[in-house]
Every structure is written in structure tokens, then in C-alpha cells.
Amino acid sequence: MAKASRTEVFDIDINKLYDVIVDFESYPDFVLGVNDIKVHDMTETSGVVEYSIDMIKKLNYQLDMEMSRPNKVAWTFKKGDLFKINDGGWDLKDLGDGKTEVTYSLEIEVKGFIPGSKMIVNKLTETSLPSMMKSFYERAKS
Structure with missing residues (x-):
């Protein structure tokens, strides 16, 4: 099992960032490796998001989402x-003056032995995390 967590302070209003995080269908436009998103049964507080990603290998999976505006998006x-x-999530804390403390956490474990799975886990938890967070920040700033 691999766990990762990263906290940064973004110079962005908490609501703008939250809106980008919950705009799941736009992820293929700005999140590297996300090919397609399908959203099912979405409400203001919950839903199911189906991801099609390409991280060394093409993968499909579904996550149950729980949202609490503007502070939390968890899956x-x-x-x-x-x-x-x-499992993981975004925790957002309004610091005032248009600044938001952002914590992204992720815990993943793969099924059995799958060739390349260790590389995929490392890419998801270590390599991609800083750049992925930056892409959300840049999207919210634009």
C-alpha cells in the first residue's frame, strides 16, 4: 500500500479552487494522463466518477465522491x-486574503501482481502529485 500527502498554500480563492476540483468532466483538458471522465448520479454532495487514465498502462476505475463545499472533496x-x-481527498482551508491551504492525500493499493503496477503507484503518489496540484492551481487562476 502506498500513501502520499502534500500541503501547499495557493494564492487563489477557496471557492474558485473548489469549483475546479468538482468540475470532473473538464479533467481531460488539464490533468495529465486523464483521457476520459464519466459522471454518474452527481449531486452537490455525492456522486460516482468513472476515470479512464493512461499512466504507463490504460486503466479504468470508479470512485464514490463525497463533497462538502468549499472545504472537502473525498473519494x-x-x-x-x-x-x-x-481513497483520498482534497482538504481546503480558507486563509483569508484570497489564499487557500490545500492538502491532497491519497492511499492506493493494487490488486495482486500486475506488471508495471509498482511504477504506476510510484508515478501516482510521488512523481505526479506536485505537477497535478499545480495544474489545478493554474486552471483555477485562469
Whole structure:
């Protein structure tokens, strides 16, 4: 099992950032490796998001989402190709003056032995995390 967490302070209003995070259908436009998103049964507080990503290998999976505007977007794994566990979330804290403390956390575990799975896990938790967070920040700033 791999866990990762990163906290940064973004010079962006909490609501603008929250809006980008919950605009799941736009992820293919600005999140590297996300090919397609399908949203099911979405409300203001919950829904299911189906991801099609390309991280060394093409993968499909679904996450159950829980949202609490403007401070939290969390998910738990529902089903998919590679993962046994894929849980995590965004915690946002309004620091005032248009600044937001952003914590992104992720816990993943893959099913059995799948060739390349260790590289995928490392890419998701270590390599991609800083650049992925930056892409959300830049999207919210634009």
C-alpha cells in the first residue's frame, strides 16, 4: 500500500479552487494522463466518477465522491482494473486574503501482481502529485 500527502498554500480563492476540483468532466483538458471522465448520479454532495487514465498502462476505475463545499472533496474506491484501494481527498482551508491551504492525500493499493503496477503507484503518489496540484492551481487562476 502506498500513501502520499502534500500541503501547499495557493494564492487563489477557496471557492474558485473548489469549483475546479468538482468540475470532473473538464479533467481531460488539464490533468495529465486523464483521457476520459464519466459522471454518474452527481449531486452537490455525492456522486460516482468513472476515470479512464493512461499512466504507463490504460486503466479504468470508479470512485464514490463525497463533497462538502468549499472545504472537502473525498473519494473511496468503488471498482476498477488495477486498484484494491484508491481513497483520498482534497482538504481546503480558507486563509483569508484570497489564499487557500490545500492538502491532497491519497492511499492506493493494487490488486495482486500486475506488471508495471509498482511504477504506476510510484508515478501516482510521488512523481505526479506536485505537477497535478499545480495544474489545478493554474486552471483555477485562469
